[in-house]
Amino acid sequence: MYRLMIVVFIWTVSLGPTCCLGQDFLSQFQEANRLYDLPKPTAEEDERAISLFEQIIQSQPSKENIGKLIFAHERLGNLYLVYGKSEKGVNSYRKGILLSESFQVSDSLVYQSHLYLGEALFALGKLDSSIYHLNQAEKIQASFELQAQPERLFNALGVYYFETGNYIQSISYFSQAESLLDGLEEEYARYARYSFLSNKASALYHLEKYDSARTIYQKLLHWDINTEQVFLNLANTYLKEFKPEEALMILDRIRSKSTRSSLSFQNLRSNALIQSGDLNQAEQHLLQTEKILDSLALTRKNIQKGVFLGLWGKLYFERGQGEKAVDFFHQAIVELHPNFSERDFFTNPQEFELGMASLSLFEFLAEKAKISWSLYRENREKKWFDLGKNTYQSAFELASYIGGNFDNDEARIFLGDQALDAYREAIQFLMEIDGKSNLFLAFEWAEQSKANALRLNREFQKQQKEIRIPNNFKQEERNLLYAISRVYEELFSSENPERQAQLEREYTELQVSLSRLREKQRNLLSKSDLVSSGDFNSILKQVPREVTIFSIFQGKSAVYLFKYDQGKLETKELKLSNLNLNQLGGWRAKLQSLPAGVRYQAPTVLKEFASIFLTGWNRELTKKEVLLISSHGLFSGLPFEVFPFQNGFLIEKHPIVYQFSVFQLESNELSDFELDRVLGFAPFSGEVPDFNSGLEMLYGSAEELDLFTGKRFLGKEATVKTFLDESDSARYLHLATHAKAFPDDPNASFIAFFPENQNFRLFSEELKNQNFENLELVYLSACETGGGQLRESEGTISLARSFMLAGSEQVVTTLWLTEDQVANYLSQKFYLALASGESAAEALQTAKLELLSDPEMAQFHHPAFWSNTVLIGQVDNPKDGSIWVWLIGLLGLLILGLWLVIWFRKETNINS
Numbered sequence: 001m002y003r004l005m006i007v008v009f010i011w012t013v014s015l016g017p018t019c020c021l022g023q024d025f026l027s028q029f030q031e032a033n034r035l036y037d038l039p040k041p042t043a044e045e046d047e048r049a050i051s052l053f054e055q056i057i058q059s060q061p062s063k064e065n066i067g068k069l070i071f072a073h074e075r076l077g078n079l080y081l082v083y084g085k086s087e088k089g090v091n092s093y094r095k096g097i098l099l100s101e102s103f104q105v106s107d108s109l110v111y112q113s114h115l116y117l118g119e120a121l122f123a124l125g126k127l128d129s130s131i132y133h134l135n136q137a138e139k140i141q142a143s144f145e146l147q148a149q150p151e152r153l154f155n156a157l158g159v160y161y162f163e164t165g166n167y168i169q170s171i172s173y174f175s176q177a178e179s180l181l182d183g184l185e186e187e188y189a190r191y192a193r194y195s196f197l198s199n200k201a202s203a204l205y206h207l208e209k210y211d212s213a214r215t216i217y218q219k220l221l222h223w224d225i226n227t228e229q230v231f232l233n234l235a236n237t238y239l240k241e242f243k244p245e246e247a248l249m250i251l252d253r254i255r256s257k258s259t260r261s262s263l264s265f266q267n268l269r270s271n272a273l274i275q276s277g278d279l280n281q282a283e284q285h286l287l288q289t290e291k292i293l294d295s296l297a298l299t300r301k302n303i304q305k306g307v308f309l310g311l312w313g314k315l316y317f318e319r320g321q322g323e324k325a326v327d328f329f330h331q332a333i334v335e336l337h338p339n340f341s342e343r344d345f346f347t348n349p350q351e352f353e354l355g356m357a358s359l360s361l362f363e364f365l366a367e368k369a370k371i372s373w374s375l376y377r378e379n380r381e382k383k384w385f386d387l388g389k390n391t392y393q394s395a396f397e398l399a400s401y402i403g404g405n406f407d408n409d410e411a412r413i414f415l416g417d418q419a420l421d422a423y424r425e426a427i428q429f430l431m432e433i434d435g436k437s438n439l440f441l442a443f444e445w446a447e448q449s450k451a452n453a454l455r456l457n458r459e460f461q462k463q464q465k466e467i468r469i470p471n472n473f474k475q476e477e478r479n480l481l482y483a484i485s486r487v488y489e490e491l492f493s494s495e496n497p498e499r500q501a502q503l504e505r506e507y508t509e510l511q512v513s514l515s516r517l518r519e520k521q522r523n524l525l526s527k528s529d530l531v532s533s534g535d536f537n538s539i540l541k542q543v544p545r546e547v548t549i550f551s552i553f554q555g556k557s558a559v560y561l562f563k564y565d566q567g568k569l570e571t572k573e574l575k576l577s578n579l580n581l582n583q584l585g586g587w588r589a590k591l592q593s594l595p596a597g598v599r600y601q602a603p604t605v606l607k608e609f610a611s612i613f614l615t616g617w618n619r620e621l622t623k624k625e626v627l628l629i630s631s632h633g634l635f636s637g638l639p640f641e642v643f644p645f646q647n648g649f650l651i652e653k654h655p656i657v658y659q660f661s662v663f664q665l666e667s668n669e670l671s672d673f674e675l676d677r678v679l680g681f682a683p684f685s686g687e688v689p690d691f692n693s694g695l696e697m698l699y700g701s702a703e704e705l706d707l708f709t710g711k712r713f714l715g716k717e718a719t720v721k722t723f724l725d726e727s728d729s730a731r732y733l734h735l736a737t738h739a740k741a742f743p744d745d746p747n748a749s750f751i752a753f754f755p756e757n758q759n760f761r762l763f764s765e766e767l768k769n770q771n772f773e774n775l776e777l778v779y780l781s782a783c784e785t786g787g788g789q790l791r792e793s794e795g796t797i798s799l800a801r802s803f804m805l806a807g808s809e810q811v812v813t814t815l816w817l818t819e820d821q822v823a824n825y826l827s828q829k830f831y832l833a834l835a836s837g838e839s840a841a842e843a844l845q846t847a848k849l850e851l852l853s854d855p856e857m858a859q860f861h862h863p864a865f866w867s868n869t870v871l872i873g874q875v876d877n878p879k880d881g882s883i884w885v886w887l888i889g890l891l892g893l894l895i896l897g898l899w900l901v902i903w904f905r906k907e908t909n910i911n912s
């Protein structure tokens with residue numbers, strides 16, 4: 001049997017002295033290894049090797065033979081795995097590792113045992129144990145600087161992240177594994193490269209990058225390695241795009257009887273037939289697959305069997321047989337969940353663990369819930385409503401759990417986008433069937449669907465503070481982030497293709513190192529800590545009475561408006577067919593053009609939407625009531641300040657603050673503002689730098705810092721390094737500089753500091769991973785800091801969001817290009833109002849109203865100039881100052897009254 005992919009490198013460390021070992025032991029050991037090392041051993045030769053290794057490991061362990069015994073356990077484990085004896089293989093690796101611990105020999109002896117054990121446990125679905133041993137292998141490799149199979153270790157870690165749904169991270173690992181193949185034995189490198197590229201392509205199509213995945217698969221077809229598996233993968237890409245005809249054409253190119261009888265082929269073909277609407281043929285194919293399954297006599301849960309059961313569920317749903325569909329989806333859930341075994345489909349899993357089919361499990365839960373509610377729609381039996389509700393709850397809890405186990409923002413955002421369809425289905429049903437009695441649940445799910453990645457990242461950041469991550473971990477993370485940013489900086493500006501390729505490899509290596517460090521940090525947290533979420537009722541109870549929440553959720557066919565006001569919740573529904581979203585987007589785009597001398601007129605579409613949005617509620621808004629707006633979908637990034645309201649702009653009547661989700665609201669009270677606590681940066685305010693950054697000077701930006709009595713850094717003092725060194729302890733931060741948003745690549749978005757050399761940009765990736773423990777308010781007086789890539793579930797991936805990820809409670813940001821004079825004016829007025837005791841929302845309203853009433857700023861009264869500056873984040877809890885003023889006043893009156901009594905008595909005594 002050809003074992004090219006199970007390469008065992010020759011160790012430079014000793015396996016133990018041989019002088020005191022028995023001749024039988026040595027001869028057995030040598031013969032077993034000779035048989036094992038044969039390039040193409042027969043089954044009989046492998047059986048002989050297994051028998052010899054089994055005899056060897058029965059020897060009494062001693063200091064003299066311990067190295068050889070560990071080596072024998074490792075090779076015996078490999079042979080067991082080759083012949084499908086997984087449990088025996090796992091036990092053999094474990095015994096070798098236990099021997100090394102008992103005799104306290106060098107960890108380098110068990111590097112490969114940890115690696116192979118990690119892979120074997122993963123194949124058995126024991127993910128927690130798998131990642132432990134893979135981490136141990138990586139730790140040993142780093143400690144001893146071993147060169148043994150690092151590419152295999154990185155591929156194993158990539159597979160782990162792939163199967164647990166973290167596709168973005170898995171691509172980094174597969175790329176890193178491939179980069180390590182240069183210089184290795186040609187045939188081994190060729191097979192390994194095939195494996196890594198195939199894995200990378202699979203991750204790409206799960207990320208919906210179908211063309212990129214197919215490009216890799218088409219390339220691999222010419223390698224003449226496992227061609228039929230490439231065909232299966234190609235067919236899968238077409239099915240992901242709902243192109244069943246193309247998938248069937250690819251599947252028909254497979255001729256091998258063994259492949260065509262495999263569960264993966266059968267499931268792909270059945271899925272293609274269901275997608276194409278050929279339900280009778282699909283049923284026949286599923287019945288054939290059932291016979292194959294019966295012949296396999298599986299004793300453990302199997303992912304492909306779970307997919308097979310889910311396909312029956314899809315078939316019955318398409319035929320309108322809802323109850324049968326629910327039953328089969330439930331069977332699929334039982335098959336895919338590692339520990340759930342309840343056969344009653346009126347039950348659902350309540351606890352989760354990360355498994356190899358976690359995303360498929362989420363999909364089947366969502367399908368089961370949707371079909372349960374379709375049954376309720378038909379017969380109005382409460383049991384189906386309750387089942388649908390409970391199943392959706394289970395699905396959403398699973399999504400939160402999966403996201404909590406991811407270690408990067410991009411993966412969590414992608415997961416949120418995948419889950420959004422289920423939220424839309426659920427909310428639309430609640431509003432259509434029983435909106436009034438389930439209004440609160442619809443509101444909760446609408447907010448739960450928004451900005452989950454931001455919430456999970458901030459929770460993880462809080463947990464890091466609570467467990468006090470070791471300083472060496474923090475410093476290592478900071479160093480890695482700095483290195484990533486610097487590599488990205490050069491990659492951003494380099495035009496040399498060879499240098500770009502080298503930088504991309506360096507960038508991948510650093511990302512992998514960062515991932516490993518974060519895995520170590522996460523191991524310090526308990527599993528229950530990873531997915532904690534706030535109670536929605538408790539969050540709402542903490543909302544001050546002076547604050548009214550307006551929530552927007554863009555559903556499948558309607559926009560749902562929620563208004564939460566002093567404990568009361570109301571809703572409105574607006575059909576998408578009655579609202580031209582393109583016109584709303586066009587209005588926003590036109591607003592950004594900064595027109596000179598043009599009189600502003602609100603378009604009809606805005607007036608209509610504003611009227612629906614703001615009027616007709618049971619209680620009209622009172623003056624100075626703070627509006628907290630949680631928008632969604634295409635409504636993200638709309639400047640609601642400009643909405644027409646009571647013959648003016650909305651901002652003229654109400655302070656406004658934006659939040660990514662109501663779940664982001666926190667009860668911690670912000671401190672009283674102090675001008676001497678502001679840390680200010682104006683890098684383009686002084687001398688012209690020698691390095692050409694391509695950015696204009698902002699000479700007026702220094703004036704924005706004039707009010708502050710704290711630390712101020714102007715011109716060449718305002719470097720990236722100074723910012724990173726000083727911002728750790730800052731409470732308030734003001735940045736008067738340049739910024740650039742890149743909607744196609746959010747990681748390329750940056751804030752600019754003094755260009756002493758090419759390393760003057762602070763990219764989003766480094767910024768969002770800072771830990772600003774004390775930061776309450778950031779004022780970003782720069783262009784486009786609130787702009788960026790719009791993601792349906794997360795909102796705008798902006799620099800402002802990066803500051804919130806880093807810990808800031810409030811961010812004043814700009815949605816598009818800003819005018820220098822306006823930026824200076826608004827910031828000065830804002831800080832003066834803030835210093836006088838106003839909240840951040842009130843202070844920004846005051847600044848805008850002063851601009852609108854200032855005749856010297858008349859050329860900037862058009863909303864294009866001021867409506868782009870908005871406040872995102874927490875609402876200030878009302879200060880108790882008004883109570884104290886009342887108490888002090890009352891005390892003053894008492895003192896005055898007492899003085900008058902004393903004076904009156906004195907006068908009376910004198911007169912008498």
